[in-house]
Amino acid sequence: MNNPFDKIDYKFGTEGILSMYMDTYQLILGADLESYSKQKNETFNDNNPCHIYFILKRPKVTINPDSFKSRGKKVKFDFIIHHQDGYGIVHLNAEFLEAKSKLELITEYPYNLFAIMEKEKTHIFARPSTLIDSNGISDNINPDILNYEVLYIGQAYGKNGKRTAIKRLFKHETLQKIYTHSLTQNPESDIWIMLTSFSQADMLLSIGKNHINHIRNSYKRDKNLVEHFFNNKGFKISENQKINFTEAALIKYFEPTYNLDFKKNFPDKKHKSYSECYKLDIRALNIELDTSEHIRNLYSKKAGNKNNHSAMFNFENDSDRISFLDMYE
Incomplete structure (x- = not known):
């Protein structure tokens, strides 16, 4: 100065x-x-x-429907981060303590919106592009890309x-x-x-x-x-x-x-x-x-x-x- x-x-x-x-x-x-x-x-x-x-x-950030796995109250799934040089994968785990039966993934192409449901009850309804900016999510790619x-x-x-x-x-x-x-x-x-x-x-x-x-x-x-x-x-x-x-x-x-x-x-x-x-x-x-x-x-x-x-x-x-x-x- x-x-x-x-x-x-x-x-x-x-x-x-x-x-x-x-x-x-x-x-x-x-x-x-x-x-x-x-x-x-x-x-x-x-x-x-x-x-x-x-x-x-x-x-773009999308969910990979083939990656979804459910066991009891816990689920695993992947987000895909698309970019010119290919793509990055973000592995996610979540637990829904109020779940009482099998959890299912609901999504359609282009997979930029998804819900995780239990029969008629929706536990989460979100866009991957928004959810990935949550402070609770850590990724395994260069964060600057987002x-x-x-x-x-x-x-x-x-x-x-x-x-x-x-x-x-x-x-x-x-x-x-x-x-x-x-x-x-x-x-x-x-x-x-x-x-x-x-x-x-x-x-x-x-x-x-x-x-x-x-x-x-x-x-x-x-x-x-x-x-x-x-x-x-x-x-x-x-x-x-x-x-x-x-x-x-x-x-x-x-x-x-x-x-x-x-x-x-x-x-x-x-x-x-x-x-x-x-x-x-x-x-x-x-x-x-x-x-x-x-x-x-x-x-x-x-x-x-x-x-x-x-x-x-x-x-x-x-x-x-x-x-x-x-x-x-």
């Missing part, structure tokens, strides 16, 4: 940083999106809507924020294109959707009068920035613009294959979709995604493979202002 106090003669004495962090997320297999939309949603609601979404890819590759990042806001990501995805041309490409080019993969909501956290940094070029007379500008910050308990940015620059920053950071805009030109003063940041003269934006509570990571070729992704962007490239990006690096 570079020390901002090593330099004097800054243009301004106070700079602001805007931070957007992912506070809620939910992963859904693409094939389950329609049924998910019909359920009562306890993760997202009017007070915590999901406006930013990720389209992801990872290997991480999620970021293919596309998008947003849905609409008038007054009423349109959510779920509604947007039903008629999403890029999602349909990804499905088609996956079927023809990556049949061993599943498409997943990650719905997210981001929250705002802000910070001011004041460096003191000894580091300011007083000839520039920046007192009024600094005073206005500080008053705005404390009067509004942070930076007052419209919800629509927050979604716009969060999406743009995420695209710049991950550079997903199917995104075209913002890969090379964020931030840009010409983009009116986040003009409020320039109007307030906010110096920098920080974004953060923490999925460490989940057993798998997010990755892209540019961003790498990890469970905590963060990035800093300076809105202005002025050499005579404090650089949060330099401090961050």
Whole structure:
């Protein structure tokens, strides 16, 4: 980290940083999106809507019906992890203490959904692709193979924020294109959707009068920035613009294959979709995604493979202002 106090003669004495962090997320297999939309949603609601979404890819996971063996209350079966170089096998054991008679496996091709039943009673009904992410399951293959590759990042806001990501995805041309490409080019993969909501956290940094070029007379500008910050308990940015620059920053950071805009030109003063940041003269934006509570990571070729992704962007490239990006690096 570079020390901002090593330099004097800054243009301004106070700079602001805007931070957007992912506070809620939910992963859904693409094939389950329609049924998910019909359920009562306890993760997202009017007070915590999901406006930013990720389209992801990872290997298919299926159950091998020929591997199923039942003895008393215990069963054994295998999951198959499909990938370009072949497949991996995960051996599983389970015990159903309430079972009183023979346990049977119920599944049909393509074996991506199964139930273990006892006569009319269902003991488990699940997708292998979801169950394999349980902390209670240990596998005998490289766990990195089951991480999620970021293919596309998008947003849905609409008038007054009423349109959510779920509604947007039903008629999403890029999602349909990804499905088609996956079927023809990556049949061993599943498409997943990650719905997210981001929250705002802000910070001011004041460096003191000894580091300011007083000839520039920046007192009024600094005073206005500080008053705005404390009067509004942070930076007052419209919800629509927050979604716009969060999406743009995420695209710049991950550079997903199917995104075209913002890969090379964020931030840009010409983009009116986040003009409020320039109007307030906010110096920098920080974004953060923490999925460490989940057993798998997010990755892209540019961003790498990890469970905590963060990035800093300076809105202005002025050499005579404090650089949060330099401090961050």
